[in-house]
Amino acid sequence: MKKMHLMVFFALFVTGIGSGHANKEKEECDVKNAVVFENPRVFLPMGNKPTGGFVHIKNNCATEVELIFQKADGFKAVETHITVEEDGKMAMKRVESFKIAPKGALELVPRGKHLMLFEPTKKWKEGDTVDLTFTINKVTRTVAFPMISRMEKHH
Amino acid sequence: MNLVYFGYTQCPDVCPLTLSLMGSVFRQLSPEERGRIRFIFINVDHRHAHQQDTAGYATHFYPDFVGLDGSEQQIQEVIRQFPASYTYHEDPGSYLGYSISHTDRVFIVNKKGVIIGAFPGSSGEEKQILNTLKEYL
Numbered sequence: 001m002k003k004m005h006l007m008v009f010f011a012l013f014v015t016g017i018g019s020g021h022a023n024k025e026k027e028e029c030d031v032k033n034a035v036v037f038e039n040p041r042v043f044l045p046m047g048n049k050p051t052g053g054f055v056h057i058k059n060n061c062a063t064e065v066e067l068i069f070q071k072a073d074g075f076k077a078v079e080t081h082i083t084v085e086e087d088g089k090m091a092m093k094r095v096e097s098f099k100i101a102p103k104g105a106l107e108l109v110p111r112g113k114h115l116m117l118f119e120p121t122k123k124w125k126e127g128d129t130v131d132l133t134f135t136i137n138k139v140t141r142t143v144a145f146p147m148i149s150r151m152e153k154h155h
Numbered sequence: 156m157n158l159v160y161f162g163y164t165q166c167p168d169v170c171p172l173t174l175s176l177m178g179s180v181f182r183q184l185s186p187e188e189r190g191r192i193r194f195i196f197i198n199v200d201h202r203h204a205h206q207q208d209t210a211g212y213a214t215h216f217y218p219d220f221v222g223l224d225g226s227e228q229q230i231q232e233v234i235r236q237f238p239a240s241y242t243y244h245e246d247p248g249s250y251l252g253y254s255i256s257h258t259d260r261v262f263i264v265n266k267k268g269v270i271i272g273a274f275p276g277s278s279g280e281e282k283q284i285l286n287t288l289k290e291y292l
Contacts (some may be wrong), residue, residue, distance in 0.1 A: 043171070046215045047208070050167040050251070077250040083168050089240065090169045090277070091256030094249045111277055116167050118250045150175050 029061035031136040035100075036060065039146040042072075042130050045120045053078070053115030053132065053145055054108045059100040065136050067106075068097045069115060073131040076119040083111050091117075156291060157264040158195050160276060161239050163200035163255050164212045164222075170196075171216075173259065173276035178216035180284050188292055189219070197233060198224040199241040199257055237262055237270065264292060 010031040038056040045051040051070070059065050082093045090111075098113060100106045108114050117130070123129075129144040158177070162170035177194055194217065198209040206225035213222030217259055225233075234240065239258035245281070246253055261279070263272040 046171070046212065049212065050165055052167045052171075079249060081168075085259075086256060088258065089242065089256040090259040091242075091244065092166075092168065092254045094246055094254075110168060110172050115167060150171055 009092070029063055029065075031061060031065060031139050032141055034060040035065055035067075035136050035141075037143045040143055041148045042115075042117060042133075042145045043150040044124055044126055044147050045117070046150075048119055050063060050116055050118050051120075051150075053117055053130070054110065055115075055143075055145070057098075057100060057106045057108070059106075060106050062102050063134065064099055064101055066097050066099050067134050067136055069132060069134040070135050070140075072115075072117050073133075074120055074122045074124065075117040075130070076121060078118070078132065079116045081116045082113050156191060156266065157195055158288075159195050159197065159237065159262045159264055160260075161197050161199050161234060161237070161241060161257050161279055162259075162276075163198050163241075163257070164207045164209055165203070166257075168254070169259050169277035173235060173261065173279070174216040174220070174227075174281055175214065176260070176281060176284070177278070178220070180281060180288070181217045181219070183281075183285055184288070188289070192288065193219070193221060193290055195221045195223060197230070198222065199230050199234065200224060202243070202253075226257050227291045242286065263287075 004048045036058040040054045040055040043051045068078055069078045080095050080098055082095055084091055084093060098106055124147050126147055126149050128147045129143050130147060132145050133140065160173055168225040174196060181189055196213040198204050198207065209222035210226040241255050241257040244254050244256060260273045261276050261278040262270050265271050272291065274284055
């Protein structure tokens with residue numbers, strides 16, 4: 001009987017440690033390092049016209065993360081948009097945030113989900129970097145997005 | 156031969172994609188071929204066109220591109236001759252306050268003003284467009 005009690009206690013102890021570890025991972029995912037930005041870029045704006053920002057974002061956390069873009073240095077505003085086809089026309093929908101599934105990825109691309117940057121407040125040139133500030137699950141982070149020529153893709 | 160595309164200059168995604176694609180296509184045409192084709196960008200944003208440099212916007216992508224804008228009536232008169240349309244969407248929460256959904260196709264119009272073909276705009280394939288244009292020339 002004593003042996004059985006010990007086994008039950010041991011089983012509970014082990015399970016407890018396991019779930020505690022999982023919960024800890026969920027609660028304490030280091031979004032500053034576990035959310036990885038690859039190939040960030042912004043197309044060089046034409047005069048004061050809006051331009052687009054693109055990036056591949058990998059979420060290595062075991063939980064969903066939510067990104068809310070706050071500001072883009074050198075621009076008056078930044079918004080998150082999705083380009084969709086509706087009734088044979090291309091339309092842009094503004095969204096408040098982008099969510100990335102646990103261990104998932106988000107691709108911001110032309111003709112898809114993307115960033116929209118309005119009214120440059122300085123003269124930009126190719127090779128400059130735009131500091132984009134956003135929150136990931138309410139943790140503030142800034143990533144440098146290099147400025148590239150829009151023509152580059154077709155040259 | 157004219158190539159006609161409807162869009163707006165505040166559009167940050169499909170319009171500049173289409174115009175940069177067409178700019179690249181034009182750079183690959185011979186001078187003789189380029190002399191026989193004109194690309195016309197029509198800015199459907201008649202509510203704000205007076206604040207915008209439509210011609211300058213078009214030439215940013217290729218020096219010979221033509222950018223046109225006009226009143227609502229003028230835009231309507233032109234666009235109704237094409238299988239194309241546009242719709243304003245108010246968005247008070249956004250920085251611009253509006254967006255415009257629009258047809259994303261490039262129409263091929265012959266010297267007589269007849270639409271003889273069309274191809275995708277922002278989703279177009281450069282080589283395919285080049286081949287299409289060479290067929291029509």
